[in-house]
Amino acid sequence: AQKVTQAQTEISVVEKEDVTLDCVYETRDTTYYLFWYKQPPSGELVFLIRRNSFDEQNEISGRYSWNFQKSTSSFNFTITASQVVDSAVYFCALNSGYSTLTFGKGTMLLVSP
Amino acid sequence: DGGITQSPKYLFRKEGQNVTLSCEQNLNHDAMYWYRQDPGQGLRLIYYSQIVNDFQKGDIAEGYSVSREKKESFPLTVTSAQKNPTAFYLCASSRRTDVGEKLFFGSGTQLSVL
Numbered sequence: 001a002q003k004v005t006q007a008q009t010e011i012s013v014v015e016k017e018d019v020t021l022d023c024v025y026e027t028r029d030t031t032y033y034l035f036w037y038k039q040p041p042s043g044e045l046v047f048l049i050r051r052n053s054f055d056e057q058n059e060i061s062g063r064y065s066w067n068f069q070k071s072t073s074s075f076n077f078t079i080t081a082s083q084v085v086d087s088a089v090y091f092c093a094l095n096s097g098y099s100t101l102t103f104g105k106g107t108m109l110l111v112s113p
Numbered sequence: 114d115g116g117i118t119q120s121p122k123y124l125f126r127k128e129g130q131n132v133t134l135s136c137e138q139n140l141n142h143d144a145m146y147w148y149r150q151d152p153g154q155g156l157r158l159i160y161y162s163q164i165v166n167d168f169q170k171g172d173i174a175e176g177y178s179v180s181r182e183k184k185e186s187f188p189l190t191v192t193s194a195q196k197n198p199t200a201f202y203l204c205a206s207s208r209r210t211d212v213g214e215k216l217f218f219g220s221g222t223q224l225s226v227l
Contacts, residue, residue, distance in 0.1 A: 101158075
C-alpha cells in the first residue's frame with residue numbers, strides 16, 4: 001500500500017513571501033517515483049516535477065525548488081518570492097510497484113497582492 | 114497541439130439518469146484514466162485502461178462504467194447507481210502504465226445533480 005499526506009489544507013501568503021508545501025509519503029517499495037502537480041482555477045492538472053527514489057538531489061527550477069529526503073520520507077516544495085499567479089491547488093503524488101498513481105489531498109495556496 | 118479534450122465542461126444529471134463524459138486524446142498514449150475530485154479529498158481513481166478493449170477498476174468504480182473501443186477515446190458513464198455523483202471529473206493519459214510514467218490531464222468536467 002502507498003500513501004501520501006499533505007497536512008497543510010490551505011496556506012495564505014502575501015506576494016513575495018517564500019512558502020513551503022509539505023509532502024510525506026509511505027511505501028514499502030524501494031523503487032518509487034514522486035510527483036508534484038499544480039491545479040490552477042481552470043481545473044487542469046499541470047505537471048511540475050518527477051523524482052525517482054534513487055535520486056535524492058534537490059532540484060531548482062526558477063522560483064521553484066524541491067527537497068527530497070528519504071530519511072524522513074518527505075518531498076517538500078518551496079516557492080520563492082511567491083506571485084499571485086502561483087495561487088492554485090498543489091498535489092503531491094506517489095507511484096510505486098504495481099500501484100497506480102496515489103495523490104495527496106492537495107494544498108490550496110492563496111497568494112494575495 | 115497535442116492534448117486531452119474533455120467535454121462537456123459542465124453537466125447536469127437528473128435523478129435516475131445515466132450521463133456520459135467524453136475524453137479524447139491525440140497524444141498516441143496507450144493508457145488512459147478517470148479520476149474523481151471532491152473538495153478537500155484529492156483525486157481518486159475510478160477506472161483506467163492500459164490498452165484498447167481492456168480496462169480495470171480503480172478505487173471507487175461502483176456506479177461507473179467505461180469503454181475503450183478506440184485508442185484515442187475513453188468515455189465514462191455515470192450510472193443511476195452512483196448515488197452521489199456531484200464532483201469534478203478529470204481524465205488523464207500516459208504513454209504506458211509503467212511505474213514513473215507522467216500523467217497528462219484534461220481540463221475536467223463538473224457534474225452536478227439537478
